Amino acid sequence: MKYVFFFVFLFSAFLNAQDEEAGEVQRTIENFFKGFHQKDSSLVMETVDREVILQTISTTAKGENLVRTEDFREFISSISSIPDSVKFKEVINDYRIMVDGPMATAWTPYEFWLNEEFSHCGVNSFQLVKQQEIWKIIYLIDTRRKDNCP
Secondary structure (H helix, E strand, O other), rough: OOOHHHHHHHHHHHHHHHHHHHHHHHHHHHHHHHHOOOOOOOHHHHHHHEEEEEEEEEEOOOOOEEEEEEOOOHHHHHHHOOOOOOOOEEEEEEOOEEEEEEEEEEEEEEEEEOOOEEEEEEEEEEEEEEEEEEEEEEEEEEEEEOOOOO
C-alpha cells in the first residue's frame, strides 16, 4: 500500500512540474503578443531565439496550399512601423501546450482583427526550447483563412 501512495505522490509531483512549465511557455507566448500589440520589437525579441523561423500557410486562388517563409527581422521592422492610426489585435482563443523536458509545443487558435473589423482566423503552432531556464520561441508557423472561423 505504501508503494501506491509513493507512486501517486511522484505522479502528482510530475504533473505539477508539467503544469508549471506549461504556464511558463504560455507566458512566453503572451509576452510575444504583448510586444506585437504594443509594437515593441525589444519585447518580442526577448521571447524568441536569435535563429527563430517564421512561416505561414495560405491558400492560393487555385485552392493550393502555399508555405511561405518570412524573414523575422522584416517582421520586426514591419510591426514597429505600423502607424498609430492602424489598430490590430490577435485574439488567442485557446492554448494547448505539451512539454517534454527542454522542448515545448503550443497550438493556439486565433482571430485577427484589423481596425476593429474581423480580418481572418487560423492557428499558430509554436515550438519552444528552454535555454538557460528561459523558454524561447524557435519556430512559429500559422494558418490564415477567412472561412470556417469560430
